[in-house]
Amino acid sequence: MRNVFLACSLAALAGCGKPATSVGTESHAPAAKAAxxxxxxxxxxxxxxxxxxxxxxxxxxxxxxxxxxxxQALLRTSEGSFVFVQNGQRWLRTPxxxxxxxxGTIQVADGLLEGDVVAVEGVWDLWLxxxxxxxxxxxxxxxx
Numbered sequence: 001m002r003n004v005f006l007a008c009s010l011a012a013l014a015g016c017g018k019p020a021t022s023v024g025t026e027s028h029a030p031a032a033k034a035a036x037x038x039x040x041x042x043x044x045x046x047x048x049x050x051x052x053x054x055x056x057x058x059x060x061x062x063x064x065x066x067x068x069x070x071x072q073a074l075l076r077t078s079e080g081s082f083v084f085v086q087n088g089q090r091w092l093r094t095p096x097x098x099x100x101x102x103x104g105t106i107q108v109a110d111g112l113l114e115g116d117v118v119a120v121e122g123v124w125d126l127w128l129x130x131x132x133x134x135x136x137x138x139x140x141x142x143x144x
Contacts (some may be wrong), residue, residue: 037133042084042092043126056121057086062114066099066107073118074098074106075127083108084126086117091126 034049045055060067074096075082081098084091099107112118119126 035129037130042087042090043130044090053122053125057117058120060112060114060116066109067112067114068105069118070120071106072120075123084119
């Protein structure tokens with residue numbers, strides 16, 4: 001339920017694809033988007049969106065020939081396992097091959113390097129924002 005609320009709220013930040021209006025006055029200016037997606041570069045979030053979803057990050061640590069990240073960084077989907085890696089000011093969903101899991105951490109056998117910065121809070125919200133951008137949908141029903 002929390003994720004549905006966050007997705008709708010993030011969509012509200014994104015303007016739900018409707019122009020901004022005030023009471024009794026219509027404006028034709030488009031609402032500011034909370035996230036912008038560019039293929040191969042990832043998501044760029046506004047500072048308000050970063051704060052709203054509670055985005056937090058951590059640095060990948062070396063562990064022998066593998067890299068360790070907090071288990072919260074891992075996104076498992078029907079397409080595979082991913083982490084969101086910081087790419088400048090953007091967040092790029094990156095496929096990873098996972099190894100052993102232990103309490104609080106997971107080994108990444110392939111896909112990350114030591115020192116990569118990954119999202120550990122707000123991961124689900126990043127994925128929902130990316131899906132919305134890729135699929136071309138809007139975050140809420142517009143009644144049409």
